[in-house]
Amino acid sequence: MNEFICDWRIESISYCWNKRGEIVSPSFVADTLQNTAWSLKLFHGGYYFLSLTLIRGEDDGPRDRDFLFSCEFSCVTANNLTLTSVRKVSAGGELGMGCGASFGRHEIFGHKEDLILPQDILTLRCRMWKSEGDMDKYGQCLVVPDWRLNEF
Numbered sequence: 001m002n003e004f005i006c007d008w009r010i011e012s013i014s015y016c017w018n019k020r021g022e023i024v025s026p027s028f029v030a031d032t033l034q035n036t037a038w039s040l041k042l043f044h045g046g047y048y049f050l051s052l053t054l055i056r057g058e059d060d061g062p063r064d065r066d067f068l069f070s071c072e073f074s075c076v077t078a079n080n081l082t083l084t085s086v087r088k089v090s091a092g093g094e095l096g097m098g099c100g101a102s103f104g105r106h107e108i109f110g111h112k113e114d115l116i117l118p119q120d121i122l123t124l125r126c127r128m129w130k131s132e133g134d135m136d137k138y139g140q141c142l143v144v145p146d147w148r149l150n151e152f
Contacts, residue, residue: 036061053100
């Protein structure tokens with residue numbers, strides 16, 4: 001199985017919870033998934049929910065509808081435990097396409113905030129995998145934007 005995990009750390013997250021809008025991560029390349037390029041988009045629907053979408057970007061990877069993979073979206077605590085997750089199986093990987101999941105605000109903020117949001121940082125994880133080939137490959141990245149939400 002080929003697997004890639006991207007952790008996205010969003011600083012000053014409490015600034016956006018009473019507003020609606022979206023934040024897009026810097027792009028990253030999942031080298032273990034045929035060098036495909038991706039970004040994550042977080043839409044925060046104010047008080048009730050947030051949704052996380054994985055979007056395929058421009059790359060040299062496969063361009064057909066047959067590029068299928070599975071993915072899982074999670075909110076991760078400060079000590080790297082999964083708080084909540086949503087699994088999607090057999091998502092399409094065409095350019096501009098991807099998959100997504102929604103979380104209720106209470107699923108993240110209904111717990112001890114200092115455990116989940118130390119120093120006002122939200123960590124979201126996207127795990128992608130595809131069964132192919134004879135060898136197992138594993139890749140990982142950490143995406144940390146060079147801006148803070150309260151600068152907007």
